[in-house]
Each structure stands twice: as C-alpha cells, then as structure tokens.
Amino acid sequence: MSIPPPPGPHQPEGQHPSYPQGPYEQGPYAQGPYEQGPYNQGPYAQGPYGGLPYQPWAQGYSPFNRPAPVNGLAIAALVLGILCFLPGVGLVLGIVALVQIRKRGEQGRGLAIGGSVLSGIGLALWVLALATGGASDFWEGFKEGARGGSSLSLDKGECFNAPGGSLSGEADDVDKVSCDRAHDGEVFASFRLKGRSYPGDGPVTDAADERCYGLQDSYAMDAWAVPSDVDVYYLTPTRDSWSLGDREVTCVFGNTVEGKNLIGSLRNDETVLDADQVAYLKAAHVLNAAMDSAPDAEYVEDDLPGHKAWAGRVEVALGAQAGMLRGHSWPADAKKPVDTLVVEIDKSRAEWAKAAAADDADTFYTHYDKGFKLLDRNKTVTARKALGLATTPPSYEDDSGGSDGGADSGGGAGGMEV
Structure with missing residues (x-):
C-alpha cells in the first residue's frame, strides 16, 4: 500500500498528479542515461528495493571506517x-x-x-x-658478570687477600689491597690455557704448576730477595668458569706458613732494578736453568748417561755465564769482585766438563764434587753487596752436594747463584 502526497494549493482533494504527462516524459531525460545507461542492467535494476540504487551490506563490509593498521x-x-x-x-x-x-x-x-x-x-x-677495543672490554665485563661479579681477574704486580686468608680451595672473589699492607698473595704472572672442553682438574693443575714456577724468575729476578717461607701458588679456572670462557691461570706468591701474610712487594725486575743488577742476575739465571735440569734419578748409578748429559749442560751454562760477566762494564766497586767470580766459574767449568766425560759413577762423583764446591754462593756476597743486591743466600733443605747422597735430583741444592 502506498500513501499519496497531500494535495497542493491548485489540486482538488482526492486527485493525484499525472506524472506520465510531466515535463520529464518528453524532456531531455526521457531517454537519458538512466534509461539506457550502464545502470539500466546493473545490480540495482532488479534489486530487492524496487530498483533503487542501493544494495544491502555484503559480508565483510562495515558501515564504519576502519583505522589503517600499524606496520x-x-x-x-x-x-x-x-x-x-x-x-x-x-x-x-x-x-x-x-x-x-x-x-x-x-x-x-x-x-x-x-x-x-x-x-x-x-x-x-x-x-x-x-x-x-671497547667491545672486547665489554665482553670480558660480561663474562665477569656471568661469573657472579667475581674480581678474580688480577693484574701482574697486584696484591690481594683471599677469603679466609687461604690460597687453597675454591674462591669466588678476592679483595685487592695495596702491596704495602699485609696481604695473602701477590700476582707475578698470568697465562691462558687452550682448548674448547675442560681438560680436567689434574691437567689444569699440572699446567699451572709447570708454567708458574718457570715464570717466577722474570718477576723476582733475584731469588735471594724472596723469603724462604714464600712459595708459588696459582688461581685456575673451574669447570663452571671454563664454560663461561675463563681460561686464565694467575700465578701468585704466598706464604707457606698458615696465617702469615706478606708485607711489601716481592717484585724485582727491570722495572725496579738498574742495568748492572739486571746484567748480573741474567748471567746467574743461565746457570740456574742448567742446574734445574738435573735428571729425575736421584743417584748417578741409576742413570749415569742422564747425569753426564746434565753435567754437559752445566758446563755450557758456566761458559755462557762467564762470557756475560766479562762482557759487561761494571761499576768500579763491583768490577774486582765480579772478576774474582769469573775465575772461580772457569775452574768449576773445567771440572763439570770432566764429569760430563766420566766413564763411571765414581769418576763422575769426583769431578762433580770439585766443580760444585767451586760454585760456593758465599763467594758471590761481595759482588752482590757492591751491586746493591740481597746478600743473604736462601736456605734449602739440602744445601750440600757430593758423593754422600749423589747429585741432587732437584738440581737446586747449591751453586753460585742457585
């Protein structure tokens, strides 16, 4: 049902206008685009709303504007x-x-x-x-933090106190202190281990023991200045710290007496010694290295070839030591005592050469005893005093050589600068 519009001012009530005779019947729009245009057959021609140009909302269409998505x-x-x-x-x-x-x-x-x-x-x-280089510092700091903020990373020459005052067992942290104050340890060297997987406690300890004892002379060149109750200790990676990249072994000096601290630095190298002192100690180290290379067999009878080879190394070292001492220009007050030492070194060298050529153990002992006694450390005190070095020889458990006990297997029983 349709509802007609209300009558106009010139239209009788109850009558409807006649639209077919209107101006649009014959006007320009009679056959206009809406009659034959593209919309004539479009989707609105037969739509549910009687051909009106509207269609219902299709699926997925919204009558409201959606905001553009964020990239x-x-x-x-x-x-x-x-x-x-x-x-x-x-x-x-x-x-x-x-x-x-x-x-x-x-x-x-x-x-x-x-x-x-x-x-x-x-x-x-x-x-x-x-x-x-800041990236490497950052990574080291990151690893340090991963280890729980440990300050076990110590530099050469630094002193520290360990937890409980002990240099044994495991420690997560140490306290750095001035070397002038009482302290438990002093760092004299460090080195890095190699390998991807943890080699085990034994191999790590063996490597630390061998390397640290070999590196101590480069820090404490004058062994006479190191107290007899001081020994070598080391801080090594654990299995857990190894997994975080820790490969560093830290070599330290510590007191062997429980509860006893170190006071003052033990450092005596090129940074604190003068040229004459360094020259003297370098010559002494040549002999020390040879003496320390003695064979494992305690008695000559058990390994005569090994002891003869050792005597040969000592003979060569004595020749090198004498040449180094002769080649240096010593201060006036040190020249005479050094020249006296060189004479004794030459005599000792001759006996060690005979020991190296010995045909039997008795002949070896004869020349070994003579050569060893000529390297009396007390004869070096005058030269050391003139050079300003320590003048008290270090004490060892066995300070004698000779046929009573055989050539000391440790090689460090005595000698001019051992």
Whole structure:
C-alpha cells in the first residue's frame, strides 16, 4: 500500500498528479542515461528495493571506517632500536617499514623513524667500540658478570687477600689491597690455557704448576730477595668458569706458613732494578736453568748417561755465564769482585766438563764434587753487596752436594747463584 502526497494549493482533494504527462516524459531525460545507461542492467535494476540504487551490506563490509593498521616492521625496528640489539638489523627494518607505510597507507611512520634513529646511534657506537677495543672490554665485563661479579681477574704486580686468608680451595672473589699492607698473595704472572672442553682438574693443575714456577724468575729476578717461607701458588679456572670462557691461570706468591701474610712487594725486575743488577742476575739465571735440569734419578748409578748429559749442560751454562760477566762494564766497586767470580766459574767449568766425560759413577762423583764446591754462593756476597743486591743466600733443605747422597735430583741444592 502506498500513501499519496497531500494535495497542493491548485489540486482538488482526492486527485493525484499525472506524472506520465510531466515535463520529464518528453524532456531531455526521457531517454537519458538512466534509461539506457550502464545502470539500466546493473545490480540495482532488479534489486530487492524496487530498483533503487542501493544494495544491502555484503559480508565483510562495515558501515564504519576502519583505522589503517600499524606496520609490523616499524614496531620491530623501534624495539631493536630501544634495546640496542642488532642495530644494523633495526636500521634496515626501519627503512623498509617507511617504504611500506608510504605504499600501503599504513600507520607507524613515527615508530619506524624512531627505530631507525636509535638503531643508527647504536650501530655507530658498536663501530666505535670495535675500533677502540671497547667491545672486547665489554665482553670480558660480561663474562665477569656471568661469573657472579667475581674480581678474580688480577693484574701482574697486584696484591690481594683471599677469603679466609687461604690460597687453597675454591674462591669466588678476592679483595685487592695495596702491596704495602699485609696481604695473602701477590700476582707475578698470568697465562691462558687452550682448548674448547675442560681438560680436567689434574691437567689444569699440572699446567699451572709447570708454567708458574718457570715464570717466577722474570718477576723476582733475584731469588735471594724472596723469603724462604714464600712459595708459588696459582688461581685456575673451574669447570663452571671454563664454560663461561675463563681460561686464565694467575700465578701468585704466598706464604707457606698458615696465617702469615706478606708485607711489601716481592717484585724485582727491570722495572725496579738498574742495568748492572739486571746484567748480573741474567748471567746467574743461565746457570740456574742448567742446574734445574738435573735428571729425575736421584743417584748417578741409576742413570749415569742422564747425569753426564746434565753435567754437559752445566758446563755450557758456566761458559755462557762467564762470557756475560766479562762482557759487561761494571761499576768500579763491583768490577774486582765480579772478576774474582769469573775465575772461580772457569775452574768449576773445567771440572763439570770432566764429569760430563766420566766413564763411571765414581769418576763422575769426583769431578762433580770439585766443580760444585767451586760454585760456593758465599763467594758471590761481595759482588752482590757492591751491586746493591740481597746478600743473604736462601736456605734449602739440602744445601750440600757430593758423593754422600749423589747429585741432587732437584738440581737446586747449591751453586753460585742457585
């Protein structure tokens, strides 16, 4: 049912206008585009609303305007920029996000720009760190933090106190102190172990023992200046710290008497000694190294070839020591005592050469005894005093050589500078 419009001022009530005779019947629109145009057969021609140019909302269509989505790469770029993680990736993602936003009309331009800027700053900082070595420092610091903030990373010449005052067992931390104060240990060297997997407690300890004892002379060149109750200790990686990249072995001096501390630095090397002192001690080290290379067999009878080879090494070392002492220009007050030592060294060298050529153990002992006694350390006191070095010979458990007990297997029983 339709409801007609109300009558106009010139229209009798109850009559309807005659639309077919209106001006549109013969007007320009009678056969206009709506009659034969593209919409004549369009989806509105036979629609459910009597041909009106409207259609119902189809599936997926909303009568409200949806906001444009935020670009995902822009979000990722901002996150990487804030975290300063993979700054190069964050910068690339920010640039790509800006291109996509412009093409797709998406939101997130500010996020992309912010992420690009932060990532660019982070990338610049990384480049600067790599150029200046700061990256390695950062990584070391990271590993230090991963070990629970341990300060076991000690430098050569530093002194420290250990937990409980003991240099044995495991320690997570030490307290660095001035070497002028009482302390438990003093670092004299360090080195790194190799390998990907932990070699085990035994191999780590063996490597530390061998290397640390060999490195002590480069820090404490004058063995006479090291107290007799001081020995070599070391800090080594554990299985857990090894997994975090810890490979460093730290060699330290410590007191062998429980509860007794060290006071003052034991360092005496090129950094604290003068040229004459260094020249004298370097010559002495040549002999010390040869004496320390004695065979494992305690008695000559058990390994005559090994002892003869050892005597040959000592003979060569004595020749090198004498040459080094002769070749240096000594101060006036030190020249005479040093020249006297050289004479004794030449006599001893001749006896060690005969011991190296001995046909039997008795002949070896005869020349070994003579050569050893000529290397009396007390004869070096005058020269040491003139050079300002320590003048009290260190004490050893066995300070005598000779046929009573055979050639000492340790090689360090005595000698001019042992």
